[in-house]
Amino acid sequence: MMGKKKDEYACFNDLAATEIEGVDYRICVTDRTSRIAIVAPHGGWIESATSQIAAAIAAAEFSLYCFEGLRPGRPHSDLHIKSEIFDEPKACHLVEDTEIAIGVHGRKDNGDQQTVWVGGLDFGLRDRIAKALMQNGFNAVVRNSGETLAGIDRNNICNRGSSKAGVQLEVPRTLRHQLANNTPRLNNFADAVRAAIGQYIADGDSVSDQNAMG
16 A cells, blocks of 8 residues: 655745745635634645634634645645644744644544544643534544644644644544535534633633643
């Protein structure tokens, strides 16, 4: 079986030197000076429907960033820069100016079309979001150290807010497309995530000492 194709670019400067903004990709930023930033670094046609999901979660409340591939049919690897090395300046500035970032990503179904993988270094918020999704009719599981797409690398874009710990949502392809084509269900998904964040902030929870350990 052939391995996954290597990403074309190792950093944003390399990508920008070859690809044309407004033709191959676009960058969308809405800075609401909120404590939370919702980030889709592989939006548009890179990981389809992640931009829509991120925008629904952000609503009119949280800051929003989307890096979007504009040309359908291109291989995922063409514009995909790994979250651990994602260095587009506007994304970095937005995330570093907020407390917590929530990364919205797309994963392959791999036999499971409905389960959202919830990772990241903010274990408290991670667990709350997973629980809220399950309470609202979605399948969700927590991803821990050693598991694929756990979002625990300290350089992951979701972990670069001022708290140094965020959350990563990996949404399977089938569920992404269902959400993008069903506005009430998308709103239900987004409301669940946003409610978990709101309650987390209201309760005054903070990143645990375990999260902050080197």
